[in-house]
Amino acid sequence: MSKRVIDRDRCAAALTAGWLHVRGLAVAWTIAVVVLAGAAPVMAADDATAKRVPDSRTEMQLSFAPVVRAAAPAVVNIYTRRTVVVQQRSPFFDDPFFRRFFGDRMGLGRPSERVQNSLGSGVIVDGRGFVVTNNHVIDGAEQITVVLNDRREFPAEVVRLDAQTDLAVLKIDPEGAELPALTFGDSDAVEVGDLVLAIGNPFGVGQTVTSGIVSALARTMVGVSDFQSFIQTDAAINPGNSGGALVTLDGRVVGINTAIFSRSGGSNGIGFAIPATLVRTVVQAAIEGRPVARPWLGARGQPVTADIAESLGLPRPSGVVVSHVHPEGPAAGVLKRGDVILEIGGRVVDDPRALRFRLAAAGIGGDTEVTIWRDGRRQTVSLPLVAAPETVARDEREISGANPLAGAKIANLSPALAEELGLDGFEEGVIVIDIARGSPAAAIGLRPGDMIVAINGAKLSRAADVVSRLAAVQGERRWRLTLRREGRELTLELVR
Known part of the structure; x- marks a missing residue:
């Protein structure tokens, strides 16, 4: 067999693309050796993560279309109408000369009312017509209309408003028809780097799908709701996306898009979604017609600093150090001052906001395991998940x-x-x-x-x-x- 010179890079690219055919076993074996010698390490097929980057042109041409086809019909547009009072102002109001003689109320005309329209997004989470969205999307609305992906329109009524989580649950009447609905995924299983899609109605242009990755987890300094542990993504989220779905490539909802970090009002690649772990508890309570009751810790704490960690013998600054325990709370007899709460239900907590989120997501009933640092070692205690008591009538x-x-x-x-x-x-x-x-x-x-x-x-x-x-x-x-x-x-x- 005659000798042939084989270009290593061309050969590797050709084999990857799947169009090079070589006659002769010896040459084929030589090519395989050359390709494998120059290729990057490949994970074993039985790797536990089962996650990898695309390694062929065929895989690079894969599409998100099947996921979108399955998920998009359950993401809806939400239109609201409300009446707002507008104070008319004279064009001279900001002139210092006129204000000097006529005072600050100079030029204020009679207030007038006008109708304000706004838009947002929502997700059908139950085929009977239950829709979850953000509380700020429909807050104060006098009329709410839900428009499906197939352009059907339904008036909606509010089933639940939960300003603490910035979530709301609506109900539409599909008149006996089964609506497309999405199921919740496990937002605790999401990892930084996972591919996600954001589906919503930005700027009212119509349903739009953007892609990105999970940029960070457990973001607590967003300031949108009381329970802060947001999923951060670089999938483009813009005004109007609020209440829309953040879905993984298996078509499950892992978050409800709720906020963006932006100085211009547009997407800067920093968006935040409420994790499905918390959304699920609000939706289930609304569908079952019961109030949202959240576990009460009955303890107060602060983040663990480097100095505190060193003084307590912790390997690194992490968790919440307990400073006070309510004598009648569920933590009484379980936790004591100086304990460091490291985990709730096996989930790491890094600060008081994360601790509050984990308790809210756990729900009422039974006990949960709490991992603490006490006396220089890790210990596990059992905390009852009970609601805070109304020890005195509120008498509003x-x-x-x-x-x-x-x-x-x-x-x-x-x-x-x-x-x-x-x-x-x-x-x-x-x-x-x-x-x-x-x-x-x-x-x-x-x-x-x-x-x-x-x-x-x-x-x-x-x-x-x-x-x-x-x-x-x-x-x-x-x-x-x-x-x-x-x-x-x-x-x-x-x-x-």
Whole structure:
């Protein structure tokens, strides 16, 4: 057999593409040796991860189309209408000369109402017509319309609003027809680098699919909801994508797209999705018609710094070090001050936000294993998953009359109400839960979350005490209000 010179690179490329045919066993064997000698290491077929990058031209030509065909029909467009009040302004309002003589209210015309339309996305998660979306997509909406991928339109009613998770569940009536629905995947099994698709309705241009990878997990500094442990992706997410699906290549929903990091309003490749682990608990509660009850830890903690880790003998800074334990909480007798919570249900927690998310995702009922660092070693304890108790009736009251608190809505704070408001459940007393716009309470700077401690020197512990005290000092010209805000006491001196 005559000798032939074989170009190594051309040969490797030809074999990979599958079009080179060589006659003669010796030459074929030589080519195989050359190719294998220059090729990158290939993972074994029985590798546990079973994940690899494409290694042939054929694989590079693979398409996401089958996944999109299966998932897209269950992703819907959501259109909302609401009435907003607009304050008309004179063109001279910003002129310092006119403001000097006529004051800050110069040029303010009569308020007028106008209809505001907005859009978002949603995901059908049950063939009977249950749709999950973001709370901020439909918050305040007077009319909600769900438009399917096949252009069918349905009016929707709100089944559940959960501002803490920024999730909402809607219901449409398919009139007996079975709607296409997506199933939830295991968002805890998602890894950084996994391919994902974002499906939604950005800018109202129509259903759009973008692809990317999971960029990061357990992002807690996003500030969109109380339970922060978001999936970060570089799949393009834009305004209108909110409430849409983040799906893996098996066609399962692992997240609900909810926010982007952007200075321009467009996609910068940093988008965030609420993990399916948390979404599932809200959806199931809504479908079953029960309230969303979340486990109460009954303990307060802080992130473990490098100094704390060194002092406790931890190998690295990780977890939440317990600083206080509520005497009546589920953690009493299980955790103690100085313990470091490392894992909840086998899932790592790095800070208090991740701890709160893991508890919320666990749901009520039974126990969960908590891995802690105590006495210089890892230990496992069992924590009961119970809801926070309402130790005192909340007794919500709206303040009215000629007093500086008029327009405030107050209630008795209990661990249950504290959980609903995203507080730690250790505080007691009277809390402000809402403020009417333009009210005296708003004018003096009162905020939701403020604790009313005293009025004119008289200490207050219940909402009924506040009402009684306001009636007693009704005729006084001077008011002295003592508030507690974010751990600090504030005193307001007011003169009628």
